[in-house]
Every structure is written in C-alpha cells, then in structure tokens.
Amino acid sequence: MGASGGELLKQGAWAPATSSELLLHLWITGVAAQLVVGWTVVVVGLRALKAGRWIGRVALAGVVAAVALQVVMHARGAAPQAFYLAPPHADLFLIGALIALRRWRLAGQAMERPIGLLAAAGRLALPFWFWLWPLLAFPRLVLARSLEPREVGAALLAAAVLALATERGVQRPLQRRLEARPMLSLLTCGALVGSLAIGAAALFALDGLPERASAAVRAEEAAVMVRAPLQRRCHMEEAVIPSAAACTVPVGARADVVLWGNSHASHISPALLAWAGSRGHAVRQATMSGCLTLAGRDNGIVSDACARFNRQAIEEWGRVRPAMILVGA
Structure with a gap:
C-alpha cells in the first residue's frame, strides 16, 4: 500500500520547490483508492469467513494502528513517508467506515442528525x-x-x-x-481505473514526456544527472560512512578539509574541490541523503540510520582532527 506516494517521494515531491505544483494534491486520489481496495478486501474476507460482526472491531483496531504508525514515523524522522503513504492515513478513512456502519447501540435516533452532518461533510x-x-x-x-x-x-x-x-x-x-445500476457502476469504475493505470504505466515507461522539452533542455537535464567522482563514491544512501581512502582527494592524503552533511552538502563538492585544490588542501567527503548533522535521534528530526551515520563520522573526525569541517544541510 502506498506505491503512488512512494513514487512521488522518489521524484522529490517533498521538496519545497514542488510545493506549488498545481496538481500535486491529486496524490490523495491514489491514497484513497488504495484504502478503498484494501478495506474492501478486509470486509469481503470477514463476510466470507462468517465474521461480519468483527468488521467494526477491525476498523477500530485499524484506527488505533494508523495513529500509532503516524506517531512512530514522525518520531523516527519519516514525516514525508507519513504524509504520502496510504497506511498512516487509514485512521480517518476507517473512522468514516465506522460511521457508515451506524451501529451505535446507546445513541439510537439521537445520533441520526450528527451522523447525517458528518456524511454531508464527507x-x-x-x-x-x-x-x-x-x-x-x-x-x-x-x-x-x-x-x-x-x-x-x-x-x-x-x-x-x-x-x-x-x-x-x-x-x-x-x-x-x-x-441504480450496480453493474454499470462496476464497469464504469473498472474502465476509469484501467484507463488511469494504462496511462500511468505509459508515462512511467516513457519516463514522463521528454519530447515536450527542447534538445537543449534535455541535454542540460542529462548533464545535471552526471555526478562528480566524490559525489558518486561518497554520497551514501545507507548508514555506512564511506572509507577515507576512497573519498579523499588527493588519493592517499590526510584530509584537512571535511565535507559532512546531506545531499545539499554533496552538491557543493565540485566547487569545494576546486577551491581546496588551488590552496593545496586535501578534501574528505562523507554525506548521506536526507541526513542532517545531528547525532541524537531523540530530536525527532533524524532517523536511526542517519544518527548511526553521524556517530561514525564524529568518531572519525575525533581521531583525525581535520583543520576544517564544512557542514551542509
């Protein structure tokens, strides 16, 4: 669950530069569709097992689980994933499912009007x-x-x-x-979902619509994707600090300038190498995607993996004591 949100995250949808995209909000339709399909499977499965009376209890348990998942993900620095993926959003959806069941034993008719208002708001x-x-x-x-x-x-x-x-x-x-026409409804929904799936698959296979851009723009984009040597070897996606031997320029030198941080720091490594080379300094890079230079996880900003990466970096800097540490975040 959450494949569409995962794809958006890969494309940088959490970045501030995309916050004004006019159609970015349509990601919620993917989340809603995934929750509808998942809940339908649960309801059909429970009814097939003659356990229909458990539907409300399962929905309530799902609400609690979704809220707990949100808390854990935010605590571990996974706010983008909590925002875009489907499971953390199941709480509101399942609350709606509980309201739809309308099984309020003690409320009776007194709840009809509030439930009607909630349904209208929905x-x-x-x-x-x-x-x-x-x-x-x-x-x-x-x-x-x-x-x-x-x-x-x-x-x-x-x-x-x-x-x-x-x-x-x-x-x-x-x-x-x-x-009034349930079969027509199913066929219509199936046709719409199928059309969207085919269109999405085509766009994914074509890597978007690159022909919309001029040859110059496509060439510039390709150049942006070419990573400098240190960026390619020394910018990590996992909590393993790259070796000093592979990530120091000149090779074999003792680094007196260290570049440490996330991908923002990694992007300045070509300029830093040019500056340091003209002054006779050796540069060591150790950067990790999405990882701020904070050693503790209790701040709720960095993940466990990021905290481990930073602790390894701090231990190394303590041993080698570089003259300069540039922090980028």
Whole structure:
C-alpha cells in the first residue's frame, strides 16, 4: 500500500520547490483508492469467513494502528513517508467506515442528525480539497509570494462554494445514476481505473514526456544527472560512512578539509574541490541523503540510520582532527 506516494517521494515531491505544483494534491486520489481496495478486501474476507460482526472491531483496531504508525514515523524522522503513504492515513478513512456502519447501540435516533452532518461533510471533503489546492497554489505562482490571511480566506470561501456546486451538479447526479445500476457502476469504475493505470504505466515507461522539452533542455537535464567522482563514491544512501581512502582527494592524503552533511552538502563538492585544490588542501567527503548533522535521534528530526551515520563520522573526525569541517544541510 502506498506505491503512488512512494513514487512521488522518489521524484522529490517533498521538496519545497514542488510545493506549488498545481496538481500535486491529486496524490490523495491514489491514497484513497488504495484504502478503498484494501478495506474492501478486509470486509469481503470477514463476510466470507462468517465474521461480519468483527468488521467494526477491525476498523477500530485499524484506527488505533494508523495513529500509532503516524506517531512512530514522525518520531523516527519519516514525516514525508507519513504524509504520502496510504497506511498512516487509514485512521480517518476507517473512522468514516465506522460511521457508515451506524451501529451505535446507546445513541439510537439521537445520533441520526450528527451522523447525517458528518456524511454531508464527507461528501464535500474531496471536491473541497480538489478545488482548494490550486486556488492556493496558483496565486502563489502568479504573485511570487506567500498569500495574506485575507487572500487565504477568499480561497477557502471560493473552494467551499465550488465544492458545493461540484457535489450537487456532478457528484450527486452521477452517484444516483450509478447506484441504480450496480453493474454499470462496476464497469464504469473498472474502465476509469484501467484507463488511469494504462496511462500511468505509459508515462512511467516513457519516463514522463521528454519530447515536450527542447534538445537543449534535455541535454542540460542529462548533464545535471552526471555526478562528480566524490559525489558518486561518497554520497551514501545507507548508514555506512564511506572509507577515507576512497573519498579523499588527493588519493592517499590526510584530509584537512571535511565535507559532512546531506545531499545539499554533496552538491557543493565540485566547487569545494576546486577551491581546496588551488590552496593545496586535501578534501574528505562523507554525506548521506536526507541526513542532517545531528547525532541524537531523540530530536525527532533524524532517523536511526542517519544518527548511526553521524556517530561514525564524529568518531572519525575525533581521531583525525581535520583543520576544517564544512557542514551542509
């Protein structure tokens, strides 16, 4: 569960540069689809096992598990994964499933109105989100600045109005038509999902649509992907500090300048090598993706792997005592 979110993370969707993408918010449809499919399998399985009475209990357990997963992931510095992947978002989905069951033994009719209000809010939630993100992102792109509170308020109001119009003019009529024809509903959903899957597979196989860019732009992108020697050998994805012998320039020298940090630090290694080489300094690089230079994990910012990497680095710096340590994060 969460393959679409994982792919977004690989593409750098957590980076600030992508925070104004007009269609980035559509990742939630992938999360919703995964949760729907997963919960459908659970419900069908329980009914097949004659254990339908356990559906509510399983949903409640899922809510608790999803909340616990969010807490653990944030504590271990996995906030991007907690945001984009499907399992951490199962709590709200399963709360909706519990409401849909409407099995409130003590409440009786007293809960009908609150549940009805929650159901109405649920019907508006998705169209509201679909409208809100572009209404917030597009003005930021045009104005090249953050929105003021009154502008955010106007976007919220516009999104609410558009969501209501979408729910009444599109979502509700379509739902009524499909509810009356369950087979047509299944075929329609299958066709839509199949079309999306084929389109996504084609885009993935083609590595996007590179032909949209000019030859000069494609050549520049290819050049960006060429990594300098130290970046290629000494920028790590795992919690193993690269050896000093392989990651010191000139080879065999005792490094008096150390480059330590995450990928931001790694990107400056070519400039650092040029600067140090002109002054007769030896450079040692030890960098790890997404790893801030913090040794303790109790701050909730770095992962266990990152903390291990940094402890290894600190031990080495203590032994060799370089004249200069450049920290990049």
